[in-house]
Amino acid sequence: MEGLGKVQETILGEDYTYQVIEKESPKVVDQEIARLEKELAEEREQRLRSLAEFDNYRRRTRQELSAAQQSGKREVLLAFLDVMDDFDRALLHLGVASDAVVEGLRLIRQRFNDVLLSNGVTAFDSEGQPFDPMIHEAISVIDADDGGESGTVYAEERRGYLLDGKLLRPARVVVLR
Numbered sequence: 001m002e003g004l005g006k007v008q009e010t011i012l013g014e015d016y017t018y019q020v021i022e023k024e025s026p027k028v029v030d031q032e033i034a035r036l037e038k039e040l041a042e043e044r045e046q047r048l049r050s051l052a053e054f055d056n057y058r059r060r061t062r063q064e065l066s067a068a069q070q071s072g073k074r075e076v077l078l079a080f081l082d083v084m085d086d087f088d089r090a091l092l093h094l095g096v097a098s099d100a101v102v103e104g105l106r107l108i109r110q111r112f113n114d115v116l117l118s119n120g121v122t123a124f125d126s127e128g129q130p131f132d133p134m135i136h137e138a139i140s141v142i143d144a145d146d147g148g149e150s151g152t153v154y155a156e157e158r159r160g161y162l163l164d165g166k167l168l169r170p171a172r173v174v175v176l177r
Contacts (some may be wrong), residue, residue, distance in 0.1 A: 074168065077121055081161055081169055082111060120164040126153045126171040135160055137170040144176040152176045
């Protein structure tokens with residue numbers, strides 16, 4: 001007999017007495033199985049979404065960490081370039097003297113340059129090259145008296161540098177008009 005999702009069944013027990021047992025109807029059991037399967041599928045989908053979100057979070061934090069490291073490295077290297085400029089100015093004023101102190105300064109400057117090179121920093125020459133606003137910063141424009149081509153870099157006031165092929169610091173230049 002079926003009523004409210006239950007079925008009553010009469011069975012003969014071991015002691016030869018009849019017992020009435022209520023069981024779930026097959027329709028209710030099938031509905032419960034379907035509900036549980038749907039719930040399981042939703043839980044799996046939610047778990048997969050959570051794993052995907054966590055993978056995205058991990059990738060994003062790695063990228064942010066890498067960007068922060070690059071930014072910090074750029075700042076330090078830019079500060080080192082100012083020191084390198086000071087070395088260059090000092091050596092320019094010392095001339096060709098062969099004093100031991102001058103030789104020591106040249107060696108320190110060379111070692112400093114080697115450290116910059118090992119970190120991917122390379123200088124680029126600008127004199128005689130066409131002015132490129134992507135890598136040059138014009139600080140002055142002069143008239144071309146000696147037949148120089150207009151738009152050409154006449155002199156370099158501050159050397160420009162690249163970091164792993166990308167601009168680290170633009171060159172400050174004087175351009176011919």
